[in-house]
Amino acid sequence: MVSQLNFISIILLIGTITNALPIFHRKQIVTRIHTASTTNTITDVYSTTTEVIVAPTVEFIISGDVTLTTTIVPEGVNPTAEPTTTITKVLKKMVTLPADPTTSTLQPTTATTQPSTTRQAQDSPNVVATSATLNHNHAANADPSSIMLTVSSFNAQQDANNQQNAQAATTTLQPQTTTSTTSSTSTSSTTSTSTTAQQTTTAANNAAIKGVPTALAYSPYNDDGSCKSADQVSSDLTTLKNKGVSKIRIYGTDCNSLETVQPAAKQLGLTINQGLWIDATGVDSLDSGLQLLISYGQSSGWEVFDFITIGNEAINSGYCSVSDLIAKISSVKAQLQAAGYSGQVTTSEPPVTFENSPELCTSSEIDFVGINPHAYFDTSASAQSAGSFVKGQVELIQQTCGTSNVVVTETGYPSAGIQNGSNIPSPENQIIAVQNILDELEQDITILSFTNDYWKNPGPYGIEQSFGIEQYLS
Template sequence: MLTDAASGCLVAAGWLSGAAGAAVPAVNTQVVFTGSLAADPAGERIEQEAVFDSVFTTDGHIAGSGRAPQRPDHFAPAAPEPAHAETSGCEPPAPTSTLSSTRTAVPTLAPNSTASWTTITRPPAEPTLDAAASTSTKIVTITRSKSTSTVTVTRTRSTSTITVTRTHSSTTTSTPVSTVTPTALAYSPYADDGSCKDADTVKSDLQKLVTRKIATVRTYTTECNMITTVNDVLSELGLTINQGLWISADGVDSIDGQLSDFIAWGQQGSNWDLVAMVAVGNEAITSGYVSASDLQSKISSVRSQLRSAGYTGPIGTVEQTGAFQSNTGLCQPSVIDFVGLNAHPYFDASASPLTAGAFVVAQAALVKAACGGNDVFITETGYPSKGNTNGLNTPSEANQRTAVANILDVYGGNLTMFTMYDDLWKNAGSYGVEQSFGIIELLA
């Protein structure tokens, strides 16, 4: 059985063994293959799982490389295994082709070992190419829930040699879950490996907000060159920013450098007009980085500096419901201009994808009551597509779609959705979900 490694969907089925007539994919990119990698003279089959970097075939030519997992070999009878035509939640597999002549066996892979090979057999009596043809091209399209991949295969005949060349392209498809557009979308300019994205990549990312008519980007810091990669393109793209100043485990003064950079940028031209709000810290109390009194004092200092620099917009902080309920003095209208609330239904075991919107509404009401009627703005909400089950919440792409749609339809669009892309640069966290909140393709 051959499974696409990216989607987990079945691409083709069959046993790759030493005998003639084994079913193999006509064309494929990286796949996971579970089956017979070799056949010994006694007819027994070695059962292993291997990851193939590439597998393709034409007229009896197979090439590939793979590795075996860290587990003992398992021997089983050599009876043919039936091909599987379906995998739950996946598209039907691509057609398979069949070898029609004997080939040498693929090297046996010992546990945790690697091997590469090229196996050549005599071309079958009726080759894929017509006798008079010199080239032939076939296009295979694999459609997944979030993207479409196209593999173009060109077969070229030269005397008795047939060469296969492949090109692969992938396009992302957008399937909106709601007609409601959020006011803002959270964004972090980090590549999957944790490095900082360059300016062109960030601009391309932010252009997707413009396409979806999302007016504001929420950021968490000025680090990672964000002043030049994010802030400097806001005016060009017609976006505004909810600027965050990240308080780390080093305490409230850890934002001082960020604040200086932000003020220097804001004082250039009319940049202050691009700032919708400023959030001092993100769950700093919840994370145990600061006390409520220290945070309140810091917000007062930041307010004084920003006002002196010419910024006249709202200034607040961001926490979870419990932190505001336990520290009501922090969130009164006399202290902050808005209450930034992160409300994630996944982390409440009694919530569910179908009640996600009602959960956000309830959390906002609780915080508003605790904070003297101060304005509450949802600065994060969303739902993971992968991770561990928590009560009624089981992360999956389907449940993510349901939850995001329910939030937008029930709460409305005056909020910040979390987040633009899956944050693979993060640790997955104790629930295994922190990397999997990306939702840009779900938004209209």
């Protein structure tokens, strides 16, 4: 039994010890990750650290089953105060944390709809960009908007070690970044970022592709969608010529190209794969372009044209039927020949179009088979295997069409966009892929494209603007 005097002494002693020694305090550190929806490739991720101070409850046995329970509150502590919160901007990339919160490896976020092996002109969804240095395995059932990591619950005598653990948990969200130290009582901090992605881009800009393709796709548009002047086109084609390219591909007669591109190409000794564009209204949509082309050929000659391509991925895009395209090829070829053109004609489609409709190559009047194989759209391919993929597609269509006369009229690899299987668009991977394609096909191909086409819609996979390789050609 404790006397009243002893009891009072004990209370005073415990109060003194409580104020002097913070070991009676417990605190729980909880880290939550928040992401904000956005329409671009950058998403802010925040780490919130909440400290909860818990005062100890002490129970005294006075006599028998008579007890006295008291909560000892240290001096300067308000037990009813709201927890303090520190918000730190830790990473400006969309990431998905592992399903297992103890795992320290970051996972890149992927689109909910995987790209198919065909391309369609659709509006672009939100695009997620990920650093090439992140682990590319997907986290199962991970939701970046609601993930919570509990770091630890510990006594004050373990503060030093556990504060380091809490800081390490924050650092997990910052691959290859440098951040300032954050106090538990601070409401803001500054972050200086030097990301591996930026380093990769710098390295890519300093790299060069060895060799050049036979042809590059070219579009006479400014980034804002306006048409380039004759001087701008001449400057572009001069640069292209100086890099060793001998041919260009033009997809249509739009943007005054017959008055700007053809004269410049002719003067520089470049030849042109001239396109006649078919749009969503059907095969007859090329008629106005055909008449412009015929007028040019009859007045200026046909020697600048390497061959003429009637439609580009028109069947794949659903713009016409196979039978309509076959009939239109026959009609266009006859009109061109009547106007004095004696060169070759073809059409360009992804290899899958010829697989599904071999009559397009066996029953039409094309002079050779033009294919647009892109490794990006095959989830089992990658930048490292892009060349063997394209070569394999050529061999496949040779067998399908029963001819060795198959030409790659467009291929390449994007430097930006969403990940598709093992395909991860980045400047570094673009260089790897294009080099691999040039090596496998002995450079006898057309690469998309000379420059990035920012005038285009980015497309459903966020890649359509990002095929330019000018800066990588030596």
